[in-house]
Amino acid sequence: MASGVSVEFWVATIPFVPLITFPIILFLGQYFNGKGWWRDILKEGGAISLMSMGIVLILTSMVVAQFIGEMHNGQGRDILDWITFDVLRSDGFTNGVNLGFGIYIDHISLMLLFVASFLCFLINWFSIGYMNTDKINDNRNHRFYAEFLIFCSGMLGMVLADNFLWLFIFWEIMGLCSYLLIGFYYERPSAASAAKKAFLTTRVGDVFLMIGLIIMWNIYGSLDFDIIFGWNYFENPVDMTLLKTALILMFIGAVGKSAQFPLHVWLPDAMEGPTPVSALIHAATMVNAGLYLVARMFPIFMGTADSGLIGDLADVGIIIAMIGGITAFMAAGIAFVQNDIKKVLAYSTMSQLAYIFTGLGACLWFASKGKPELAYFALGASLFHLFNHAMAKGMLFMASGSVIHEMHHAHHHISHGEHDGFDAQDMTNMGGLASKLPITSTAMAAGSMSIIGIPLIGGFWSKEGIIAKTWKAAIYDGGYLLFIPAILLLISAGMTGFYMSRMWFMTFAGKPKTKVAEHVHEETPWIKFPLVTLTFMTLGGIVFASLHFISWVSEGHAFHYDLVYEMKHAFLAMDKDGIIDSTFLILTWATIGLSSLVGPIVAMSLYGGNLKDGQKAIPTVSWLVRLSGIVRNRWQFNNKSLAESGLAEALRRRLYFDDFYDWICLKIIVPIGLGAALFDKKGIDGVIKGIESGSQSTSTWVRKLTTGSARDYIMMVALGSLLLVGLIWGMA
Amino acid sequence: MAENKLNDGMYVIGGLFIAIAGLMFLSPISLMENDWVTLPLIGLPILGSLLLMGFSSAVPAWKKESISEIIKYASLGISLIVLIITSLMMTDILMNVHWATISFNQYVYEVEYNWIESIGAEWHVGIDGLSMPMVWLTALLVPITIITTWNEKKPWYYHPLLVLMGGCLIGVFVALDFFMFYVFWELTLVPMFFLILNWGGKERKYAAQKFFIYTFSASILMLLGIITLYLLQDPSAANSSFTGRTFDMHEMIKTAQEEVIRGNIWLGAGTQKLLFVLFMVGFLVKLPVVPFHTWLPDAHVQAPTGGSMLLAGVMLKMGGYGMFRIPISMFPHAVVEFQMILMIIGMISLFYGAWVCLGQTNLKRMVAYSSVSHMGIILLGIASLQPLGFAGAIFMMFAHGIISPMLFGVAGAFKHHYHTLEIGSMRGMAKHSPWLAGNMMFSWMASLGLPLLAGFVAEVAVLVALWFEFGWWVIIPGITLAITAAYYLWSMQRTIFEGGEQTQPPESLGDEEPKDIYLTEKIGLMSLAILIVIFGIFPFIFFEMMSGYSSELIESILWDEIRGRWG
Amino acid sequence: MIDPSWVAGLGVIIFSIGLWGAFTRKNAIIVLMCIELILNAVNLNFVAGAAHYGDESGWMYAAFAIAIAAAEVAIGLAIFLSLYSKHKTISLDEVQLLKN
């Protein structure tokens, strides 16, 4: 990997490995379904796909090892001249404009590359344990693995692409896979409709994204990162209003993909897909694409600010932060009342992604205002949160999958395979599972803590950074509008503490609420490995931070990132000169208090409780269960009135967004379509039919003039002669 | 028995190959002029299929079944020969011709013979970057169509008719003489008329007549344009002609180009506009655009699978091809003047077509309207007057040419196996017929413009060009993309998906077991799918050629006008 | 000698009578007679012209016209006969099988 060519080759190979593997699985599966060796040895394609992902992981690790700490400035390399053409402008032709595929490596892409391939591998592993042991999937797992692989190649390709067009292309491919995988259980109407919803909602965003890209192209004459990021705004001034518009349009695409307000409605429904899909696509990787896109805009903001166009693009940052804040708050609120374990996680995903968006918004705001250091810090915090969230949420989903899987099996065992409307995902059916599922409960606890932001655990560092930078922007840098997202984020931090704890305690603490929950068995072996791995990844966030993680994205700006400084900075709001900022000290502790104390304690008091007598939990979580028992005994809330209030109902109805969109579809869009069809049939085609019938009736009338009487004919001849005489005479 | 039949077929194909080889090497024309177009691409399919049909009609009715296999293999053989020759030509062109350097109005494989000397009509054929993809597309689609609809009724007429159709279509695409162009233009109607009339659905009688009359009516206005243009030629150009004039497109384009260089408006502004309108009416109806589109849904819904495949795949492209070959290459002033109108028509087609799709309950009707919608993109590409837009429009012609046959092939297979075309008449097709469902999904995804499938390239190119020229108008195509996704996904949900644990085949199936597609259908559809992917990932195979052509076209004909308008 | 214009004027009158009669009368024979009237008007014109110009060919035209008229009558009557044998009528109003 010393020479450039081989680097290019190895990196470019990464997305193609799964791309080549998927048809093999698909066609083998189509023909050898049900064969013993196919089912048991190749795990209906799971083994092949795991192998493929293993190769990808190895390649990725090699690439990351090669470039880590070295690649401060991104660099694109062309691989394929996709289409070449000329552009005509008023000043003449630009010849040989090329839209090719190439790879672009910088720290952002390396990080996401690693996240993607690592999680893809683990979740593929998990899938073998999860999918292949469920009877409902028999004889169609090959489809799952094939689509899974296309997704992986889409994700990897998107991360590596060296221009916005190819980013968009792979982005769309992921969208397709998301559609296919959500609709994996296509026979369920809910799954089919969720798949459609996901595709359409993201498609709406994609349309804007595409228009945004087209405008970008118009502005820069190219979509290559190299060209756009290296643009000299002095020599080639651009229309800033147009650029702003383009960026906002692109952001709308990101909103759709990352399920932000108001295009968020698809994500909860997407949980209809198999749990590994939710884990990978709808929590860990694909939804990050929007974040990646926004992060990719960063050099543009820096570039404009460097060229003296300070603040011209700041509005974009505010909009992004605003959307993030609203989504974070809204999603957290809705997550309060969800009983479906996956739905809670889905809203949590939405909320956490919103954090990252807010962080990125603040980052872009700083960048545009010409404050690179703060901008880099915010960018680092956001991307770090992305990393933490991906690891934690991937694990949480897998753990929830484990729970669901075992619940399902237990139910199957008890009811002897009959369908009685039992919902294996409903947390009100669970309880006390900590004793049955030791690894799962541990993993879930770790993941939840990371998401909540319990101090010292992965997510804490990044979340803290995001909130702090948002406030910083709001308070010190004149971004008064940013107060709104900043306040919302702060409140949401507490809410996160509540709903994540609620989920954990409802599932694992207390007494079993149903018979099924009592009969749950231990996890299947394939599930354990990824959970354990990810638990370490999650808890070890600080390790990554101290491994100069943030400097990955800082492009050469040296920060003092040693552990001690990090600690001081985080907990005491001390800057590098040792001065403590009291405002941020308060803010920091408010955040910690809200998220780590208030939220969890309220949740414990409402949903916690000791296990059934005689049941013991694994030591890693038993303290939690016991703590919840204590809290519950001490403070007993009666939340009945609140739970039955209109607000709770509205939250349960997801704040009526789905109803509203359904109303738009069914009452506006579909009627317009039907109306257009009717108009086409009766109006436009009616004219044609009218001409036809008109000429038919004219024909009848004309033929009636041929009366059959010779006298009439003679008379007509006579009249005709008169007519001729008249015309000719008159003419002369 | 089956093997016996196969052998028969092989003999027929072998015999045909030998006959063709003989024709090519013994025919004085081919030998002397090195003419690879006249006999192999046009003469062979037309004469061959007429011979086959004549042979079939001579066989008494009760014996016809026994010759059906021979006829099928013979038709397939002819179409494969054409495909092989065309592919060789294409490879030759791709390897040896650099489209970026070859100048506008230059052709390869160009041959010229006298035809009707007294009026100056010639048999003039040639291939350039515009026609090569179309010719290859036609040559490709005919065998695929034959294979896909291998089991059609009355194959002794059906398959030769497809071959005949292919020959006529290639004639349109290679013609460089207006007379020849028009003759083949109208000739294509006849086989399609019979395909619809004899193998179509319930309303086929109405549909066949409507199709014929509608498109014929439009193209006679084009004929008026041809005549007017012909009369405006220099009356001393062709001495052998009574009128002294010629129908040669090559000459006319050359004259137009010279006038542009001199800074004149060839024929004068008003005349250019008049001719432009006359020609465009013919082409727009063929394309078709709203509001001249209503023949299309009727024709498509009633046409047999093979007919729809060729109709949507190639016949609609005749309109787009004609626009590039004639009005755009000859009347730059009018093109620029009418740019806005073209764009608006394109927008209406695109947008309105998509909305109508949303309201359709018939699968084929929906796909037909989606064709209308996609043809709007071609018009938009043209209206953009950008090299990229032109190249995108031409690529759209090609891409839609491989996507829409698959759409119709799938719809036809659905009709064949489920006896219905109603969307929502069934649930859970993925369970009953996974191959059919898979192909259907693939084709729909391709049609809604999924990246890395052929249609996306064209859409992106056209949208970019559109923005360059018209700015925010691009929002309408953008919305249309979403609507396109909506109607396809909605139909997918109601046809392929759902259905619960139990199967829900449509009522029209009665007690029959739902079946999956035949091997032949699988081969045909999968080969189209593979092509869609190949041209989606490697569009440059043709795009370079198209973009070279477009740039040359704009640079040598339109540039002055465009610059004049920009001031 | 009478001025030829008087002869021609008479021709106009006869022509008009003939034409008028041709489509007002039902009986085929009478219509035939009306045709003869028109032809006679023609003859008058020819004769008048011949007299006026001293051109002998005019006389010949008239002679030929008479011959043609005769042939026409012969054929006409034959056709009427065949009509009568099938329809039992020669009234033009009563043969209207073929119409529209």
Next chain:
Amino acid sequence: MAYDVVSVDGLRFLLPELVLVSGILALFIITNIGDAKIRLPLTRLRIPALLGGNRFKWNSDPRLPGVISVFTFIFAIVMLIQTLGGDTCNNLVEKFCTDTTILTTTGNSPVDLLKLDSFSRLFELMFFLALLLVSAASINRLQADSNPSNDDLDQLLDNRRQVDFHLLLLISGLGMTIVAMSMNLFVLFVGLELASLPIYVMVAFHKESKAGSEAGVKYFITGAISSAIGLYGMSLLYLWSGSLQLSVLEASWAAMSTPETLPLFGISLLLVGFGFKISAVPFHFVAPDAYAGASSPVAALLATASKTLGFIGLIRILMIVTLPAESGETAVWMLAFGILSIITMTWGNLAALGSENPKRMLAYSSVAHAGYMMAALVAVAAWKSGNFEDNGIMAAELIIGAVIFHLFVLISFKIGAFMVLSHLETENEVTDMSSLHGLAKREPIIATSMFVFMLALAGVPPLAGFMSKFLMVTGIVQAASADVLTNSNVDLIPTIIGMHWTFFLAIAIFINSAISLYYYLRIGVLMFFEEAKTRLPLPKVSVLRFVILLCALGTIFFGVNSDWLVESAIEASSTLF
């Protein structure tokens, strides 16, 4: 070169007509040869008298008259070709042409009587071909047995009916050739009557049916009135100019400085006579009735040869006599004919659209075609009214050439279509479309031929009908638009408004073509789509089938390889100007 018409030199040029005359005589004699013997007076020798007595089996064969007339026509065509060529024209492969020869009356001051040039010879060829096809198609079937109740009568008559029929055909042919050749309006008229009178009879030939005699009466009465009116118009012209010699009339017309009543009335009334022949609206009313009542071959004759007669007359009158000598002047009849042509084509097509009787449909289609050709004639006047000498002559030649071409190729597809109906008549009377139902399944070749004829009538390329329509429209557009279109820098709307109004005739032709396609295609649909009552093939009538195939081949041939015919037609029309 001018010859005396009754000299040997002159008659040499009339060999085709002489063949017809001898054919007529032969038909008289051969069919009457019998075994009657005459005893030589004073001897016991009984020598065969040949005429009279019982006829032999061979010459009472009903097919014999047909064979004789077919061979007469073939021989006439051979003779015709033999007279072709000459100094100015030596390559008949390139085009049909001949030197101009004028035949004059005998006497001291010879008057030009007949003119033999490419124009008249081509028309003669057309007449002979049409008559040849009709007579060939009538060999195997004539209405001899159409009325089975009269079996005994038919036995008695043997082939008398056929003899009559073919005799009429031959006589009619003679008349037609005179029309083609005449240089004198009255001679033309005599020829017209000679051709028409047998046709009246032939229309009524179907006398066993009510429809036949009715059609005969109507056609006769209306035709006679029209030709009488035409003759009256001619007499007015005579009164005006003192001669009916075309050249004299042309000169007098050119000399006329202000419009005079007499010639205008004369011309108008003359046009009525020809208008009836070509079945222009409003003189067309009887045409559908006649076509429907007559047998199909006769109807075919009406639609081709008879129409051609009318057009010869029109071309003579309109193109030679009344066309202004100077360009820039408007012919008096231009507007009238323009209006009539549009009405004619539209009326014909609209009426044909809903027609349920195939013969009536073809009749109306024939009316429409007359309209197209009239429009072409109007265009010639249009170029005269414009100011472009060089192109103008060519435009006129092209237009008249197109009309001639059309009349020529009509023989292939119009006769072909009627022959198919004739073939159907061997089975049942063709009174509505149902007899065409499912023909494709019974007789694929015949049905395909019929479809070819229909497409040719509609003007679909590459068939012959397209070529003629194409040429006509080319001529019209050229005449109407040349001065507007060249180098006009005005905008679109002024360009359209600035067109000569005859340009819209071209558009009218196109619109009508579109309308007409509807009913032509309908025939195809009926044949290829509808179910027939029976799957049995039609009775074998080999000559008829041969004729149909010949027509189909001709239709395709003259469409795909029309060069020869186009050259010939233009050559013929160029002799006029």
